[in-house]
Amino acid sequence: xxxxxxxxxxxxxxxxxxxxxxxxxxxxxxxxxxxxxxxxxxxxxxxxxxxxxxxxxxxxxxxxxxxxxxxxxxxxxxxxxxxxxxxxxxxxxxxxxxxxxxxxxxxxxxxxxxxxxxxxxxxxxxxxxxxxxxxxxxxxxxxxxxxxxxxxxxxxxxxxxxxxxxxxxxxxxxxxxxxxxxxxxxxxxxxxxxxxxxxxxxxxxxxxxxxxxxxxxxxxxxxxxxxxxxxxxxxxxxxxxxxxxxxxxxxxxxxxxxxxxxxxxxxxxxxxxxxxxxxxxxxxxxxxxxxxxxxxxxxxxxxxxxxxxxxxxxxxxxxxxxxxxxxxxxxxxxxxxxxxxxxxxxxxxxxxxxxxxxxxxxxxxxxxxxxxxxxxxxxxxxxxxxxxxxxxxxxxxxxxxxxxxxxxxxxxxxxxxxxxxxxxxxxxxxxxxxxxxxxxxxxxxxxxxxxxxx
Amino acid sequence: xxxxxxxxxxxxxxxxxxxxxxxxxxxxxxxxxxxxxxxxxxxxxxxxxxxxxxxxxxxxxxxxxxxxxxxxxxxxxxxxxxxxxxxxxxxxxxxxxxxxxxxxxxxxxxxxxxxxxxxxxxxxxxxxxxxxxxxxxxxxxxxxxxxxxxxxxxxxxxxxxxxxxxxxxxxxxxxxxxxxxxxxxxxxxxxxxxxxxxxxxxxxxxxxxxxxxxxxxxxxxxxxxxxxxxxxxxxxxxxxxxxxxxxxxxxxxxxxxxxx
Numbered sequence: 001x002x003x004x005x006x007x008x009x010x011x012x013x014x015x016x017x018x019x020x021x022x023x024x025x026x027x028x029x030x031x032x033x034x035x036x037x038x039x040x041x042x043x044x045x046x047x048x049x050x051x052x053x054x055x056x057x058x059x060x061x062x063x064x065x066x067x068x069x070x071x072x073x074x075x076x077x078x079x080x081x082x083x084x085x086x087x088x089x090x091x092x093x094x095x096x097x098x099x100x101x102x103x104x105x106x107x108x109x110x111x112x113x114x115x116x117x118x119x120x121x122x123x124x125x126x127x128x129x130x131x132x133x134x135x136x137x138x139x140x141x142x143x144x145x146x147x148x149x150x151x152x153x154x155x156x157x158x159x160x161x162x163x164x165x166x167x168x169x170x171x172x173x174x175x176x177x178x179x180x181x182x183x184x185x186x187x188x189x190x191x192x193x194x195x196x197x198x199x200x201x202x203x204x205x206x207x208x209x210x211x212x213x214x215x216x217x218x219x220x221x222x223x224x225x226x227x228x229x230x231x232x233x234x235x236x237x238x239x240x241x242x243x244x245x246x247x248x249x250x251x252x253x254x255x256x257x258x259x260x261x262x263x264x265x266x267x268x269x270x271x272x273x274x275x276x277x278x279x280x281x282x283x284x285x286x287x288x289x290x291x292x293x294x295x296x297x298x299x300x301x302x303x304x305x306x307x308x309x310x311x312x313x314x315x316x317x318x319x320x321x322x323x324x325x326x327x328x329x330x331x332x333x334x335x336x337x338x339x340x341x342x343x344x345x346x347x348x349x350x351x352x353x354x355x356x357x358x359x360x361x362x363x364x365x366x367x368x369x370x371x372x373x374x375x376x377x378x379x380x381x382x383x384x385x386x387x388x389x390x391x392x393x394x395x396x397x398x399x400x401x402x403x404x405x406x407x408x409x410x411x412x413x414x415x416x417x418x419x420x421x422x423x424x425x426x427x428x429x430x431x432x433x434x435x436x437x438x439x440x441x442x443x444x445x446x447x448x449x450x451x452x453x454x
Numbered sequence: 455x456x457x458x459x460x461x462x463x464x465x466x467x468x469x470x471x472x473x474x475x476x477x478x479x480x481x482x483x484x485x486x487x488x489x490x491x492x493x494x495x496x497x498x499x500x501x502x503x504x505x506x507x508x509x510x511x512x513x514x515x516x517x518x519x520x521x522x523x524x525x526x527x528x529x530x531x532x533x534x535x536x537x538x539x540x541x542x543x544x545x546x547x548x549x550x551x552x553x554x555x556x557x558x559x560x561x562x563x564x565x566x567x568x569x570x571x572x573x574x575x576x577x578x579x580x581x582x583x584x585x586x587x588x589x590x591x592x593x594x595x596x597x598x599x600x601x602x603x604x605x606x607x608x609x610x611x612x613x614x615x616x617x618x619x620x621x622x623x624x625x626x627x628x629x630x631x632x633x634x635x636x637x638x639x640x641x642x643x644x645x646x647x648x649x650x651x652x653x654x655x656x657x658x659x660x661x662x663x664x665x666x667x668x669x670x671x672x673x674x675x676x677x678x679x680x681x682x683x684x685x686x687x688x689x690x691x692x693x694x695x696x697x698x699x700x701x702x703x704x705x706x707x708x709x710x711x712x713x714x
């Protein structure tokens with residue numbers, strides 16, 4: 001009676017002991033891979049806008065610098081800086097006295113030339129008459145050849161003198177026209193309706209005309225109804241910019257307002273470093289950045305009377321736009337060294353094998369397969385764009401093909417499907433710690449945890 | 455007259471030595487009938503229930519401390535808390551802002567240490583409470599279904615001694631929890647579920663199908679049969695019926711975690 005009971009006890013306690021020892025050993029020696037704290041998000045569809053941000057200045061679309069074409073003293077300056085002017089309004093009057101005298105002189109010369117021409121006409125008529133009369137005599141053998149040649153020469157000379165007098169008249173007429181033109185240029189009127197945005201000369205000042213030099217810049221007239229932003233875009237971004245693209249503009253002077261615009265022109269050549277610096281006003285920009293910037297003009301849609309040429313502006317140009325694109329947060333895409341997939345088209349592979357078999361039997365097939373195998377096994381690790389997909393308490397590194405991005409999201413062209421849960425943070429986890437198969441736990445970011453603890 | 459053969463003198467019966475308390479605690483695993491037979495015959499002793507209950511409470515406190523020190527389990531608890539709050543937000547009982555505030559407060563004040571302290575205190579209360587509750591169940595079932603009269607203290611002794619089965623279950627459960635990184639782990643059908651969710655009734659029922667609970671109920675049944683003097687089969691039937699109904703009721707009314 002005692003023996004079976006004892007045996008039963010031994011069996012039961014042995015089983016219990018074994019179970020406890022086994023579990024304890026497993027618990028103690030189980031490889032504990034610390035779970036990496038991550039934050040997750042779902043792969044979702046968003047509309048993406050690729051923006052190029054550039055700085056520049058507000059400038060009028062039409063801006064005319066008034067330079068006199070004639071030199072002289074300003075005797076009338078009826079406009080002030082900031083004044084609105086209409087097309088044809090008087091802007092500047094230069095002392096015309098010299099030019100009036102020049103006109104008079106030219107006219108007198110013209111009259112002289114006309115008189116000389118009249119004299120030449122009379123001379124020609126006389127020489128022609130002499131020639132005709134002596135021609136008859138010569139034909140009747142009543143006049144010697146030498147005398148006849150004298151009359152003929154006299155007629156030709158009179159003709160030439162008339163031609164010369166005619167040319168002199170034309171020269172004199174041109175001189176009159178030129179003098180009158182110069183005289184007319186002493187009065188400068190506005191070529192457009194706009195605003196005097198800068199006035200550099202004063203009444204009584206002597207100005208130089210644009211003859212062989214640049215001349216004096218008297219003022220600038222701008223059409224402030226049509227304003228554009230001239231921004232400088234780096235060479236990497238400029239290739240994506242084209243006329244017609246939309247832009248959002250932030251003018252520093254209007255803190256709470258955003259303006260819209262359309263790209264109207266993209267420069268074909270880079271700005272010089274000096275120009276760039278002047279336009280951007282950025283003294284900290286590097287030389288290389290300055291040397292490789294292109295000016296882009298953006299017409300501002302809104303009319304804002306308070307715009308002033310030269311105001312600083314930041315433009316966000318929408319270079320690309322995608323609706324309903326599959327997206328992941330920017331922080332979720334990282335790179336990991338991965339073995340590139342060697343994709344062999346089964347049809348082509350079959351064809352290759354078949355050809356090889358026909359050509360040289362089974363060795364050829366083995367050779368072809370060996371090439372593929374070698375490509376699979378010996379391919380070098382290449383940095384690949386990956387996203388970590390959550391699978392339970394582990395992650396899987398999936399290679400993805402990314403499109404473009406905006407401020408928040410990357411477009412995923414391939415590699416993920418809508419709704420998949422992916423790791424979006426923290427920064428160190430995504431950028432460094434996580435590997436394919438890593439154990440994770442979802443939790444707040446490290447900084448938040450530290451800040452949250454008392 | 456034939457002489458009357460002398461009546462053989464009765465041999466002196468050697469008294470069976472009473473099993474020590476440690477022996478009783480161990481024999482509950484292998485020979486519960488002997489232990490409870492001895493309990494019925496002997497006068498009530500507080501040590502018969504107090505020592506196992508203290509053992510249960512002590513092991514429970516250690517288990518709680520070990521469990522709440524596990525990062526994976528801390529995370530599981532946090533996720534369950536968030537899930538519960540999310541559910542309340544979905545049901546409109548709480549706003550998102552309130553949920554965020556609650557989570558912030560929980561992160562700030564309900565750390566692993568706090569959880570371990572609260573869990574330990576709960577474990578001590580639970581160990582005593584469960585033994586007295588099972589004793590009450592045994593006493594009532596004995597009176598109503600087995601028509602037996604025995605003192606409540608006898609039932610407490612039976613429940614207390616039977617709780618050493620739960621101590622073993624607690625140790626196994628703790629080791630499994632550490633191995634699996636799950637808070638709710640035990641030798642039950644729930645081991646088949648990879649993502650155990652205590653808010654799902656099916657998962658709770660699988661978790662309740664625990665070999666230790668079967669064993670504990672069976673040992674209690676043996677104890678009930680012994681102290682009531684009734685049949686073993688009837689006692690086991692009554693007790694298992696109660697246990698199954700109790701588990702189903704707890705799961706049905708949303709207190710399924712008490713069934714684990």
